[in-house]
Amino acid sequence: MYEITEQPIDVGRVAAAVGDPEAGAVATFVGTTRRTNEGRSVTKLEYEAHVTMARQEMRRLAARARRRWPIRKVAMVHRIGVVPLGEASVAIAVSAPHRGEAFEACHWLIDRLKEIVPIWKKEHYRGGTVWIGAQRGGPPRPHRTARTARRDLP
Amino acid sequence: MARVQVRVQVRYFATLREQLGDGGARRVRAGTTVGAVWEGVLAERPGLRRLQVRFAVNEHYVEADRVLQDGDEVAVFPPVSGGC
Numbered sequence: 001m002y003e004i005t006e007q008p009i010d011v012g013r014v015a016a017a018v019g020d021p022e023a024g025a026v027a028t029f030v031g032t033t034r035r036t037n038e039g040r041s042v043t044k045l046e047y048e049a050h051v052t053m054a055r056q057e058m059r060r061l062a063a064r065a066r067r068r069w070p071i072r073k074v075a076m077v078h079r080i081g082v083v084p085l086g087e088a089s090v091a092i093a094v095s096a097p098h099r100g101e102a103f104e105a106c107h108w109l110i111d112r113l114k115e116i117v118p119i120w121k122k123e124h125y126r127g128g129t130v131w132i133g134a135q136r137g138g139p140p141r142p143h144r145t146a147r148t149a150r151r152d153l154p
Numbered sequence: 155m156a157r158v159q160v161r162v163q164v165r166y167f168a169t170l171r172e173q174l175g176d177g178g179a180r181r182v183r184a185g186t187t188v189g190a191v192w193e194g195v196l197a198e199r200p201g202l203r204r205l206q207v208r209f210a211v212n213e214h215y216v217e218a219d220r221v222l223q224d225g226d227e228v229a230v231f232p233p234v235s236g237g238c
Contacts, residue, residue: 031237032236032238033238034238047236048167048168048171049236050165050167050210050213050231052213052228053210053213054236056213074173078236087236089236090237090238110237113236113237114234114236114237115233115234116215116234116235117234117236118167118229118231118234119211119234119235119236120167120168120169120232120234120235120236121235122168129234131169131172131232132167132231133234133235134168134169134205134232134233138179
């Protein structure tokens with residue numbers, strides 16, 4: 001299961017998708033939207049994706065994980081559009097014969113997803129909005145205080 | 155005879171979409187690289203030069219020296235930030 005969805009993520013369904021009689025472990029990771037980022041108080045979060053490529057890249061990551069660990073099945077789901085605070089924006093499940101490789105592969109998959117899969121997060125604050133990551137290569141990031149950060153918003 | 159021009163579909167995402175629009179079809183000289191197409195945009199919008207971008211052609215990441223073929227979809231991405 002490799003999905004980009006505008007609907008709330010059903011974590012149970014993601015975990016169930018990797019069910020396998022040869023697996024003795026299912027590791028899951030659920031990423032949730034956080035109210036505070038770098039000292040700024042977030043009022044709303046939204047995500048955008050290159051939907052078809054994002055699904056392809058998730059499949060490619062799963063194939064790479066399978067070459068590294070003796071895992072059975074992988075499921076990855078990312079939500080896009082507005083995601084209310086505290087709800088799941090991403091869920092990953094990995095089944096494997098033993099827990100070690102399930103944990104390791106799951107950890108590796110979320111790290112690579114954040115680096116590679118074409119998805120972007122936009123944070124809304126009372127003072128403005130920021131596309132996370134778009135500051136890279138630009139001027140230094142704002143200090144970790146809400147006041148400074150707000151003044152530095154584009 | 156070799157084509158003189160190729161037709162490509164350009165797509166922008168996230169902050170680039172907000173600043174440049176969705177993109178659209180454009181004709182470029184045969185042999186043009188994906189990087190050259192972006193340099194053409196930067197010539198008109200130098201403020202975007204500070205942004206690190208990555209390119210994808212037909213849903214695969216490519217380097218800037220990738221030569222465009224007729225019918226290619228060219229996507230220009232700001233740094234990705236999915237996850238949580």
